[in-house]
Amino acid sequence: MSSGDYDKTGAAMAHHVTDVDDDLQKGPAVKEAAVASVALAAAVEAQKPQAWGRGMIQLYMIMGIGYLVSTMNGFDSSLMGAINAMPSYQRTFGLSGAGSATGIIFIIYNLGQIAAFPFCGFLADGYGRRMCIFVGCALVLVGTAVQTSANSQGQFIGGRFVLGFGASIASAAGPAYTVELAHPAYRGTMAGMYNNFWYEFHGRRESRLSEGAIC
Numbered sequence: 001m002s003s004g005d006y007d008k009t010g011a012a013m014a015h016h017v018t019d020v021d022d023d024l025q026k027g028p029a030v031k032e033a034a035v036a037s038v039a040l041a042a043a044v045e046a047q048k049p050q051a052w053g054r055g056m057i058q059l060y061m062i063m064g065i066g067y068l069v070s071t072m073n074g075f076d077s078s079l080m081g082a083i084n085a086m087p088s089y090q091r092t093f094g095l096s097g098a099g100s101a102t103g104i105i106f107i108i109y110n111l112g113q114i115a116a117f118p119f120c121g122f123l124a125d126g127y128g129r130r131m132c133i134f135v136g137c138a139l140v141l142v143g144t145a146v147q148t149s150a151n152s153q154g155q156f157i158g159g160r161f162v163l164g165f166g167a168s169i170a171s172a173a174g175p176a177y178t179v180e181l182a183h184p185a186y187r188g189t190m191a192g193m194y195n196n197f198w199y200e201f202h203g204r205r206e207s208r209l210s211e212g213a214i215c
Contacts, residue, residue, distance in 0.1 A: 048185045056183070063181050063190060067197040069133060069174030072140060073167045074198035080106055080160075093153050101153065108157050112143075112164025120172035129177040136170025139163075 049056050083089050084102060095102055123132040143166055147159025175194055182190035 049183060051186065056186075059181065059183065060190075063178050063193075065133065066174045066178035066181070067194055069136075069170045069177075070194050070198040072137070073171045073174075076109070076140070076163055076167055080109070092151065093156060105153070105157060105160060108160045109164035112161040112166075113168035115161075116165045116168035116172075120169055123169060124173040124176065129173040129180070132173035133170050133177065136166045136168070136173070139166025139169065142166070 084095075084106075090096060093101075093105075095105075120132070123135060140163055143159050143161070143163030145159075146162060147156055150156035150159055175191070178194050179187065179191045
């Protein structure tokens with residue numbers, strides 16, 4: 001065998017050894033991730049809590065705070081559809097149920113939500129989920145007070161804006177709060193309940209208000 005063949009064989013072996021070294025370096029990280037995932041699954045399966053145990057019931061009650069954020073947002077965002085048909089509301093604010101003024105009153109809630117976007121991540125990640133929910137709900141209370149006591153379109157529109165602003169901030173942390181608190185064994189169900197509270201409560205209340213307005 002010539003020296004050139006030896007060189008080629010040596011280069012091939014060196015390249016093979018380098019590939020093996022690379023695989024070995026990558027191996028532990030992949031193995032560690034797989035072992036961690038399997039260990040978590042095994043721990044959850046071995047110590048899966050009773051769905052209606054004392055500790056889980058306490059957890060459900062704590063998570064109810066996050067669920068009520070969904071209820072609040074669903075109720076506030078859909079309420080105007082029923083109120084707009086009430087004759088007393090139309091007389092107070094000089095509206096007819098349609099037109100540009102009515103459109104502004106409806107859209108201002110969403111504009112308040114859009115205006116809150118730059119602050120959502122800052123509060124939720126910088127100060128925690130609970131603080132973000134607290135600030136959002138406090139603003140919702142302020143907006144509700146302004147809107148409830150309104151006797152002019154300007155005050156009513158201002159209250160709607162503050163209401164949407166606060167609801168958006170609270171909603172930025174509500175889903176994350178419920179997911180992070182949920183037990184890994186029931187996380188899918190417990191997190192999915194967030195959206196159920198939005199639909200069930202605001203749908204029933206709007207329906208009742210609409211019936212009252214028609215009557």
